[in-house]
Structures are given as C-alpha cells and as structure tokens.
Amino acid sequence: xxxxxxGRVALVGGSSTGLGRAVARELAAEGADVVxxxxxxxxxxxxxxxxxxxxxxDVAAVTADLSTLEGVxxxxxxxxxxxxxxxxxxxNTGGPPAGSFETHDLDTWRSAERLLLExxxxxxxxxxxxxxxRRWGRIITITSIAVKQPIxxxxxxxxxxxxxxxxxxxxxxxxxxxxxxxNNVMPGYTxxxxxxxxxxxxxxxxxxxxxWTREIPMGRIGRPRELAALVAFxxxxxxxxxxxxxxxxxGGWIRSLV
Numbered sequence: 001x002x003x004x005x006x007g008r009v010a011l012v013g014g015s016s017t018g019l020g021r022a023v024a025r026e027l028a029a030e031g032a033d034v035v036x037x038x039x040x041x042x043x044x045x046x047x048x049x050x051x052x053x054x055x056x057x058d059v060a061a062v063t064a065d066l067s068t069l070e071g072v073x074x075x076x077x078x079x080x081x082x083x084x085x086x087x088x089x090x091x092n093t094g095g096p097p098a099g100s101f102e103t104h105d106l107d108t109w110r111s112a113e114r115l116l117l118e119x120x121x122x123x124x125x126x127x128x129x130x131x132x133x134r135r136w137g138r139i140i141t142i143t144s145i146a147v148k149q150p151i152x153x154x155x156x157x158x159x160x161x162x163x164x165x166x167x168x169x170x171x172x173x174x175x176x177x178x179x180x181x182x183n184n185v186m187p188g189y190t191x192x193x194x195x196x197x198x199x200x201x202x203x204x205x206x207x208x209x210x211x212w213t214r215e216i217p218m219g220r221i222g223r224p225r226e227l228a229a230l231v232a233f234x235x236x237x238x239x240x241x242x243x244x245x246x247x248x249x250x251g252g253w254i255r256s257l258v
Contacts, residue, residue, distance in 0.1 A: 004237030006031030010088035011079045011127070013037050013066050013119070016044040018192035019142060020092045021051075022224030026232045028057035032088065035079040036061040039071075058083070066093055066119040067111070076126040085134070086127045088235045091120045091164075092142040095194050096156040104156060116160040120167065128175070137180035138235045141168050142227075145188045147246060148254045154198075165246055172244035181243035183234050188250025189213075190222035218251035 010027045014020035016038035028034045028051050036051075038044045041063040048061040062078030065071035079086050096112035097104070104112075120141060131137025143161040145151070150158040165184050172182035189195060189212045200208060213220060227249040233239055234247075248254050 001238065003030050003232060003235075005088075005232070005235060008032045008087040008235070009035070009079065009083040009085055010090060010235065011035045011037065011075065011086050011123075012090040012092065013075070013123070014092040014094060016040055016047045018194060019187060019190065019224050019227055020090075021047055022228035023090055023092070023142075023231045024059075025051045025055065026225065026228035027088070027090075027235065028052075028055040028059055030232050030236075031057065032235075033058045033083050034060070035075075035082055035086075037064050037066065037075045037078075039063065039065050066123070067115040069122060072119065072122040072126065076123070085130055087131070087134075087136065088138040088140070089123060089127050090140045090142065090231060090235070091123055093119055095144075095154075095198075096160070098153050098198060099155065100153060101155050109156065112156040112160055116157070117163050117167070120164050124171065128180075131180050132175070132178050135179040137175070137178075138239075139168070139171070139180065139182045140231055140234050141165075141182075141184045142231070143184050143186050143246070145186045145248055145250050145254055147184070147186055148248065148256055169244050169246075176243055179240075181234070181239065183239075183243060184246040185227060185231055185234070186246055186248040186250065186254075187227050188222055188248060188253045189216065190224055190227060190249075192224060195221070216251040216253050220251065222249060222251060 010032045012024040015024040015036040044061045052059040060082035064074040146158045
C-alpha cells in the first residue's frame with residue numbers, strides 16, 4: 001500500500017530511542033523527510049545516522065528539551081530550517097515518575113504538566129498556522145492505554161495524558177474543515193527502556209514482564225514497530241477521513257467496549 005508520504009515532512013518528538021525512534025524510522029521508510037528531536041545529542045545523532053542509512057531518507061536532528069518553550073522553539077525552527085515546513089507532527093516525550101498521589105509534590109506535578117501537556121500545546125501552536133495555510137496536516141499524539149483504563153501507581157501519566165486526549169479531540173473538530181486530522185495513539189505494554197524502568201526489577205529480572213504478559217490477551221509484550229505502523233497510517237493520505245480518534249495498540253489489554 002502506498003501511504004502517500006513521499007515528500008512529506010515529519011517532526012517526531014522523543015525520537016532518539018523507543019517508540020519515537022520506531023515511529024521516525026517507519027515514516028522515513030515510507031518516504032517522508034524526518035526531523036528527530038530529543039535531549040541527548042550523542043544518541044540522537046547515532047539514531048539519525050542509523051535511520052538515514054537504513055531507509056535512504058533525508059533525516060535531520062535537533063537537540064532540544066520539549067518540556068521547555070525554548071526547546072519547542074528550537075525543534076520547530078530546526079525542522080523548518082532543514083525542510084521548509086512541517087506536515088506531520090508526532091508528539092512524544094518520556095513518561096513522568098511513577099507513584100501514588102501522596103508521593104508527588106506540586107513541583108513534580110508542574111514538571112510533569114510541562115513534559116506531557118504544555119509540550120503538546122506549544123508544538124501544536126507553532127505548527128498549526130502552516131498546516132492551515134497549506135490546508136493539509138497530521139497531528140498525532142502518543143499517549144497511553146492509561147487514558148482508557150488508568151494504571152495503578154501512575155497518577156501523573158493517567159491524569160495528564162487524559163488532558164492531552166481532551167485537547168486533541170477538541171482540536172480535531174476545529175481543524176477538520178481545513179484538511180488537518182488530529183488523532184491519539186495509545187501504546188500498551190511495549191518493550192522499551194521506559195517499560196524496563198517501570199518494571200522496577202534488576203537487569204534480567206522478568207517478573208514484572210511476566211505479570212503484564214498474563215494480562216494481555218495476545219500473551220506477549222508489544223514491539224515498538226507495531227505502534228509505529230499505525231502512526232504511519234494515520235499520517236498518510238489513506239487516513240484522510242480519520243480524525244478525533246484514540247486508537248490502542250495493546251494486544252487487547254483494554255477491556256472496555258468502546
């Protein structure tokens with residue numbers, strides 16, 4: 001299937017590792033020009049070189065902290081300097097600390113809010129005018145299955161990713177007449193560094209993974225590329241009539257009907 005991504009320009013947050021890297025690679029493999037963004041310069045450059053070598057696509061990299069206004073500005077400016085515009089925005093950042101309500105003070109809540117919510121607001125604020133002018137755009141937020149079914153001990157993620165979902169769903173209606181779609185992708189338990197951290201085990205300790213696997217009808221942990229394939233489709237011409245959705249990639253973990 002030709003997804004129609006050749007010549008499109010995508011900015012992918014948190015793309016030096018994990019889900020972001022998988023998404024960036026998938027978009028590049030489908031012919032898009034891709035701008036990577038993350039905080040660690042060395043890892044980011046290694047990822048950029050690897051994706052470019054694997055796919056033959058044009059790949060740029062901008063070192064930036066998306067939890068800051070300066071970082072958002074640097075990412076957008078760098079993407080526009082490299083390719084002239086941004087057609088596809090994929091918002092993605094690392095997750096906030098685990099813990100219950102009592103374990104987080106106000107500063108921790110504010111830091112998580114900047115990371116998960118403000119980063120999305122400010123990225124959209126900067127890319128939307130160009131999308132409106134060209135009457136084409138794709139905004140895809142990577143949230144979590146916690147939006148549909150809260151996960152124990154992740155109150156920060158449960159709360160703030162739900163706010164991102166509300167933002168995206170409302171924005172989708174506003175910009176739909178302009179050829180711009182806005183969708184959320186909800187990863188389930190997927191083998192990434194973040195999941196390793198949440199497992200709380202020593203290296204090689206699979207106890208938490210075995211527990212999570214028993215909860216998943218497919219009987220296994222997800223792979224980053226499986227989520228990336230959905231993001232690439234939602235970014236494509238083929239998905240032009242899909243907007244305002246939240247789609248899980250979770251092996252059936254969410255038990256709700258809708």
